[in-house]
Amino acid sequence: MPMAASEIERLIREAIPDADVTIRDLAGDGDHYAARVVSRAFAGMPRVRQHQLVYRALGGRMGGELHALQLETAAPSGE
Amino acid sequence: MSDANSRIDEIVKNNQVVLFMKGTPLFPQCGFSSRAITILEHLGTPFESVDVLQDPEIRQGIKEYSDWPTIPQLYVNGEFVGGSDIMLEMFQSGELQQLVGAPASETGA
Numbered sequence: 001m002p003m004a005a006s007e008i009e010r011l012i013r014e015a016i017p018d019a020d021v022t023i024r025d026l027a028g029d030g031d032h033y034a035a036r037v038v039s040r041a042f043a044g045m046p047r048v049r050q051h052q053l054v055y056r057a058l059g060g061r062m063g064g065e066l067h068a069l070q071l072e073t074a075a076p077s078g079e
Numbered sequence: 080m081s082d083a084n085s086r087i088d089e090i091v092k093n094n095q096v097v098l099f100m101k102g103t104p105l106f107p108q109c110g111f112s113s114r115a116i117t118i119l120e121h122l123g124t125p126f127e128s129v130d131v132l133q134d135p136e137i138r139q140g141i142k143e144y145s146d147w148p149t150i151p152q153l154y155v156n157g158e159f160v161g162g163s164d165i166m167l168e169m170f171q172s173g174e175l176q177q178l179v180g181a182p183a184s185e186t187g188a
Binding site for chain 1: 110111142146147148149150159160161162164165168169
C-alpha cells in the first residue's frame, strides 16, 4: 500500500517539530521516495541515531508499507 | 538472547566486514542491497555477506538486533555502521575507507 509524501512529511514533523523536510517521489509511483531532513535535533548525533530518529517517527511503516525511502539527515549549518 | 540473536551476534563478531543483504553479491535482489555491494566492491576490502531472503529468522532478527528497520545493514569490527544511505555518505566523505582500512580513492573523496 503506497504512502503519500504529505503523510511521510506530517509524521516526521510530528516527531521532530523543527524539521525541515524535503521529499522527492523518485519513481512517481508513491512508493519510492527520497527524503532530506534537517533539524537541530541532529546536531552532534551519529548518523545511525539520526536515521533511527526518523524511522521511529514513521512508526513501524519503514520496511513495511514504506519500502523505499532514501534518507539524508543533517543539522542546519551556519548556526 | 534468542537463537536468531545469538546466531547474528556470532556472524557479526566473527567477520570484520559483513553485509546483511537481500540476494547475493552477484545477484542482489533489491536496489539498496545492490548499491551497498557496489560501494564495498569499490573499497576492494574482503567482506562476508548474508542473504536474509534465505533465512526468515535472520531477516526479522537483524532488524531487532540493530534497531534498524531495513536491509541492507553493514557491520564493521562488530559494530553496526548503517544502511546503504549512510554507506554512500561515508564512502563519499572517505570515512568508510578509513573504517575498513582501505586506501581512500581520489574519486571517492
